[in-house]
Amino acid sequence: MSRALPLWRSLLYVPVTSQRFVEKAAARGADVIKLDLEDSIPPTEKPSARAAVRDAARLISDAGTEVLVRINRPWRMASLDLEAAVWPEVSGLCLPKLESADHLGFLDEIVEELERERGMTVGSIRFMGLIETPRGLNNVREIAKASPRLMGLSLGQEDYSAALGMPSLGPEDLLEDMRLVQRAAREADILPLGYAGSIAEITDMDAFRGSAKRARALGMEGGSCVHPAQVPILNEVFSPRPDEIEMAEAMVAAYDDAMAKGLGAVSFRGKMIDVPVVERARRVLVLHDRIAARS
Incomplete structure (x- = not known):
C-alpha cells in the first residue's frame, strides 16, 4: 500500500440517538465507531439524530476512538446528513449504496464545500464505501478509484443480498461478490473490508468468527459489526497471530x-x-x- 491507510479492523455501528450506547462506545475496543443515521434510526427520529451527531462524535473522539458517520442514501436526506456530520470531531463518513463514480464525486464535492465553510482542512473527512446493489457491484472498479478520500470499500451483505432477492444469507453465499469488491479495492490501493456472512449474526459467535477468518484468509483487512461481542473477534482475527x-x-x-x-x-x-x-x-x-x- 503506497499511501497511509487507516487501521480499521473493527467498525462498530452505534445508533447516534442512544445516549447509553454512545457513552459506552469508546470503551468497546473497536478501532472505529460508526455513528448511524441510516438503518437504525426511524424516519421520524432523523432530525434529532442529526442534531446529536456532533456531541456524540466529540464524546467518542475525545476518548481516543475514531468516528465515522453513516449517512442515508436518498439525496435529500444525504444532504441534510452531510450538514450534520462534517465536523472536526468526525474523521470520516460511511457511504451506503454507492452506485457510480459520479455518485461518489458528488458527495466529495459537497463535503469539500462544508470543510471550507467550517475552517477544516480540505480532505480531512475520509470515506468508507458500501457496495449494496447490483449496479454498484457492476461499477465497483470505477467507484474504488473515484475519490482520494475513499479509504476502504466493503460489500454491504444484508442490503446486497436483499437486492438480489436472496431469502437468507449463508456464510459463503456472497464470497464471489465479496472478492470482486476486494480486487477493486486492491487495484485502487484502498482497504478491502468485510466478510461474506451476515453482520447480524450475534448469537452464534463461532459462525461469526468463521466468516471473519475466511475473509482474512482471502486478504480482507477488517469488518463492520453491530454488537460489542463481535468487536474482540474482529480485532483478533484481523491482527497477526x-x-x-x-x-x-x-x-x-x-x-x-x-x-x-x-x-x-x-x-x-x-x-x-x-x-x-x-x-x-x-x-x-x-x-x-x-x-x-x-x-
Whole structure:
C-alpha cells in the first residue's frame, strides 16, 4: 500500500440517538465507531439524530476512538446528513449504496464545500464505501478509484443480498461478490473490508468468527459489526497471530542478512524466499507495530 491507510479492523455501528450506547462506545475496543443515521434510526427520529451527531462524535473522539458517520442514501436526506456530520470531531463518513463514480464525486464535492465553510482542512473527512446493489457491484472498479478520500470499500451483505432477492444469507453465499469488491479495492490501493456472512449474526459467535477468518484468509483487512461481542473477534482475527509475527521477524532478518552479504538466493527454514514473500512478511510487522502503537 503506497499511501497511509487507516487501521480499521473493527467498525462498530452505534445508533447516534442512544445516549447509553454512545457513552459506552469508546470503551468497546473497536478501532472505529460508526455513528448511524441510516438503518437504525426511524424516519421520524432523523432530525434529532442529526442534531446529536456532533456531541456524540466529540464524546467518542475525545476518548481516543475514531468516528465515522453513516449517512442515508436518498439525496435529500444525504444532504441534510452531510450538514450534520462534517465536523472536526468526525474523521470520516460511511457511504451506503454507492452506485457510480459520479455518485461518489458528488458527495466529495459537497463535503469539500462544508470543510471550507467550517475552517477544516480540505480532505480531512475520509470515506468508507458500501457496495449494496447490483449496479454498484457492476461499477465497483470505477467507484474504488473515484475519490482520494475513499479509504476502504466493503460489500454491504444484508442490503446486497436483499437486492438480489436472496431469502437468507449463508456464510459463503456472497464470497464471489465479496472478492470482486476486494480486487477493486486492491487495484485502487484502498482497504478491502468485510466478510461474506451476515453482520447480524450475534448469537452464534463461532459462525461469526468463521466468516471473519475466511475473509482474512482471502486478504480482507477488517469488518463492520453491530454488537460489542463481535468487536474482540474482529480485532483478533484481523491482527497477526504470535506465530505469524515470529515467522515474519525471522524471515525479514534472514533476508536482510543475505542481502547485506550479497547473496543472490535466500533459504529460510527449508524454503527459498524472494521479494514478494518477504514483502508480505514486512506488512505483517507493520500491522503489528500499528496495533501496538494504538494499544
